[in-house]
Amino acid sequence: MDLSMTSTDFTAAPSMFIPAPVTPYQGDIARYWDREARPVNLRLGDVDGLYHHHYGIGDVDHAALGDTAAGDYEKRLIAELHRLESAQAELLLDHLGPIGRDDTLVDAGCGRGGSMVMAHQRFGCTVEGVTLSAKQADFANGRARELGIEDHVRARVCNMLGTPFETGQAAASWNNESTMYVDLHDLFAEHSRVLAVGGRYVTITGCWNPRYGQPSKWVSQINAHFECNIHSRREYLRAMADNRLVPQAVIDLTPATLPYWELRATSSLVTGIEEAFINSYKDGSFQYLLIAADRV
Numbered sequence: 001m002d003l004s005m006t007s008t009d010f011t012a013a014p015s016m017f018i019p020a021p022v023t024p025y026q027g028d029i030a031r032y033w034d035r036e037a038r039p040v041n042l043r044l045g046d047v048d049g050l051y052h053h054h055y056g057i058g059d060v061d062h063a064a065l066g067d068t069a070a071g072d073y074e075k076r077l078i079a080e081l082h083r084l085e086s087a088q089a090e091l092l093l094d095h096l097g098p099i100g101r102d103d104t105l106v107d108a109g110c111g112r113g114g115s116m117v118m119a120h121q122r123f124g125c126t127v128e129g130v131t132l133s134a135k136q137a138d139f140a141n142g143r144a145r146e147l148g149i150e151d152h153v154r155a156r157v158c159n160m161l162g163t164p165f166e167t168g169q170a171a172a173s174w175n176n177e178s179t180m181y182v183d184l185h186d187l188f189a190e191h192s193r194v195l196a197v198g199g200r201y202v203t204i205t206g207c208w209n210p211r212y213g214q215p216s217k218w219v220s221q222i223n224a225h226f227e228c229n230i231h232s233r234r235e236y237l238r239a240m241a242d243n244r245l246v247p248q249a250v251i252d253l254t255p256a257t258l259p260y261w262e263l264r265a266t267s268s269l270v271t272g273i274e275e276a277f278i279n280s281y282k283d284g285s286f287q288y289l290l291i292a293a294d295r296v
């Protein structure tokens with residue numbers, strides 16, 4: 001199957017030419033993220049201008065949260081959830097290896113671009129992001145302009161399975177909670193193509209645990225909630241091995257993400273999916289994983 005965009009797919013749009021999604025499913029996902037405006041994402045992003053669509057890790061700082069009865073408790077809770085989400089992105093960046101200012105990084109499924117900004121601020125490098133959503137790409141590019149880093153940080157509307165990047169162009173690439181929307185063999189074939197030999201690939205993702213047997217009802221609930229298709233841990237390792245990506249670190253972040261979910265479940269920003277994450281992490285059917293792999 002040809003996974004790349006063709007010139008006939010392009011239609012005029014306000015700020016760029018937007019390729020139409022390749023499959024009807026991708027059209028659904030593009031619409032989903034074009035319409036998304038949940039306070040749990042926007043109000044957290046408003047804390048410091050880094051807008052994330054991923055979850056948090058680390059212990060809750062109860063001293064920073066203060067008294068639940070205090071007038072500013074809600075504001076502190078939002079800042080704390082946001083701190084944990086940014087800590088997750090920092091951990092991902094920690095695993096990219098040594099990155100220089102002249103390097104290019106690729107963020108596959110970049111959302112509103114929070115991780116891209118953090119990567120540029122840390123390494124001074126160029127960061128290229130792709131998302132199916134024109135709204136998200138416009139948002140990310142708008143933030144880059146506001147920060148004066150638009151010459152280094154750019155989001156475009158593009159299928160991560162068929163990107164316009166040159167073969168071997170990227171020193172490192174990642175998926176932050178965006179692998180559950182695509183076939184893993186197709187995805188890792190594209191990362192493998194775009195990465196330089198010796199480059200690093202990192203993902204943080206939720207996966208179902210083969211030790212549980214099959215996807216649990218909680219995993220099915222998460223799939224239905226986000227219109228995604230969570231893969232098993234085994235599928236990740238097999239698809240990487242088939243595409244010249246050799247894992248250097250596999251870290252189970254499940255214990256580290258539970259405090260985030262338990263705190264989020266007490267907030268006014270709940271979306272209804274908190275119980276499914278907490279129960280599936282606790283019954284062992286679902287895992288929050290970081291995998292860092294070398295392109296060999």
Ligand SMILES: C[S@@+](CC[C@H](N)C(=O)[O-])C[C@H]1O[C@@H](n2cnc3c(N)ncnc32)[C@H](O)[C@@H]1O
Binds near residue numbers: 033052110136160181
């Ligand atoms: C849960 S969000 C994660 C966003 C971002 N990585 C972050 O950490 O904030 C999932 C993202 O994957 C993107 N996505 C899903 N399927 C895609 C595809 N085939 N090509 C490009 N992006 C895709 C969505 O558009 C969305 O931006």
Ligand SMILES: CC(C)=CCC/C(C)=C/COP(=O)(O)OP(=O)(O)O
Binds near residue numbers: 038052053230
């Ligand atoms: C770990 C798994 C299975 C993730 C699924 C992908 C996803 C929707 C991530 C968070 O996005 P978000 O930040 O927009 O979601 P929410 O609104 O729940 O915070």
Ligand SMILES: [Mg+2]
Binds near residue numbers: 053055
């Ligand atoms: Mg969120």
